[in-house]
Amino acid sequence: MNAQTWVLGGTGRSGRAIAAELTRRGLSAVLVGRDTDRLRAAAQRTGGETLLAPSLDVAAAEIRRRRPGVVVNTVGPFTTTAPAVIDACRAAGSHYIDLANDVEALSAVSERHDAAAEAGHTLVTGAGFGVTATESVVVKLCAGLPPALRVRTDMVPSISMEEGTAGEALIGTLLGGLRGRRITDGRLAPARIGADAQRLTLPDGSEVTTAGMPLGELLAAQRASGARFVLSASSEAPSSPLMRAVIPAVSTLMRSERLRSFTTRRLARVRVEARERPREHSWGHAVVTWADGEIREGWLRVGDAQRYTGAVPAEVARRLLAGEGRPGAYTPAALFGATLAEACGGEYLLTRPGRR
Missing domain, CATH: 3.30.360 (Dihydrodipicolinate Reductase; domain 2)
Known part of the structure; x- marks a missing residue:
């Protein structure tokens, strides 16, 4: 596992906001997306590297191979995308963050608490x-x-x-x-x-x-x-x-x-x-x-x-990379308390x- 933070859906508005906040915190951001030109344009605006992944399956395979420190998933619907990305993160030992904000998606990630705790990595859902x-x-x-x-x-x-x-x-x-x-x-x-x-x-x-x-x-x-x-x-x-x-x-x-x-x-x-x-x-x-x-x-x-939705995953990623988290599945304030919002x-x- 390395110290990079990957942003899946890095060319979207949320992905760009997160990448900019990661760069502002001095972290290494990798924008992952399906379009080379859009990735290049996003990287020029926000800083960071790029990784072309034509599909979610390709992105998941790259996570397993390259083992980033943190993966931020901005690609919806999260009930569909989260399972494959979380499985790849577990295999790589990477921490996982997403922007989900519906009952089904949060419930599905929360149900993986015991498996994440056993594997020794952290899942954070609802980080918007x-x-x-x-x-x-x-x-x-x-x-x-x-x-x-x-x-x-x-x-x-x-x-x-x-x-x-x-x-x-x-x-x-x-x-x-x-x-x-x-x-x-x-x-x-x-x-x-x-x-x-x-x-x-x-x-x-x-x-x-x-x-x-x-x-x-x-x-x-x-x-x-x-x-x-x-x-x-x-x-x-x-x-x-x-x-x-x-x-x-x-x-x-x-x-x-x-x-x-x-x-x-x-x-x-x-x-x-x-x-x-x-x-x-x-x-x-x-x-x-x-x-x-x-x-x-x-x-x-x-x-x-929207800017706040960029700041929250970036700050969560910073704390996870610094070893301040704990294994399992959480929402942001449940893991880091009320000071995270400040x-x-x-x-x-x-x-x-x-x-x-």
């Missing part, structure tokens, strides 16, 4: 804005306290968009969030997408509406708090009555793996227009309630959510604890 921003607030609020009763998290990203295609990682995550769920009495239970809408006043005085959208932060918050009841919400959730009526039918169709894969591939090619980010900051938010009535609320303030540029804003 959504999971890290909300999980970190929950970890901060729950430090030193007994298991909570209830948790609500709210993800409020602010992201600028560059012109181009949506990409399979993003589309796969969004489709994965269409199956409504929450944690009730310690177990995943059905829930309506867009329900539990709430008008939040952000610490900067602006307002935003969030509503139920069960992405990966649902599981991360439950594991960080031990709470029996957890709801994850997002400002990106469809909360209009029409969308709430349509989504159950769409989510039922998406349970077909074949149809979901087809839809993901088609939508990933849809072109999006460039736009400025809608607000200055992105926010992670959590409210935690205990059985004795104590309530704690906190925020994590960051800048552009090391990536986040700032906590906590309210005074109260009671019901």
Whole structure:
């Protein structure tokens, strides 16, 4: 195993952001992708080396052969790509990081905890804005306290968009969030997408509406708090009555793996227009309630959510290469605690604890 960090999908927006953050930390980045010209252009913008891999199978074979220190997987859908990459990392003794943010993908990686611990390497899933921003607030609020009763998290990203295609990682995550769920009495239970809408006043005085959208932060918050009841919400959730009526039918169709894969591939090619980010900051938010009535609320303030998604895997990779991790499967704050978010540029804003 060497000290290089490989970024699979290195020509995509997330891959380029991660490579730039790795270079800023003085780490050796290798951008892995399928197009020579795009790899060369990305390397010129971010620094680092390139490796042409026409397919995921080729990339996995190269991981086994060259044994990089860390592999960052940005290629979605992660339920499809993660198993092959993780298997290659286990054979090579490499650490693994991905940007997954849907319940199925996080669950699948978490189920490999014992195997990773036995093999002596580390798997980190959910190393992007959504999971890290909300999980970190929950970890901060729950430090030193007994298991909570209830948790609500709210993800409020602010992201600028560059012109181009949506990409399979993003589309796969969004489709994965269409199956409504929450944690009730310690177990995943059905829930309506867009329900539990709430008008939040952000610490900067602006307002935003969030509503139920069960992405990966649902599981991360439950594991960080031990709470029996957890709801994850997002400002990106469809909360209009029409969308709430349509989504159950769409989510039922998406349970077909074949149809979901087809839809993901088609939508990933849809072109999006460039736009400025809608607000200055992105926010992670959590409210935690205990059985004795104590309530704690906190925020994590960051800048552009995409840039933060570049910083988190890079900082995780730096710490893994420095020997600061431990074998097994984790989400970012579960492995490195609440300080990880601050090391990536986040700032906590906590309210005074109260009671019901």
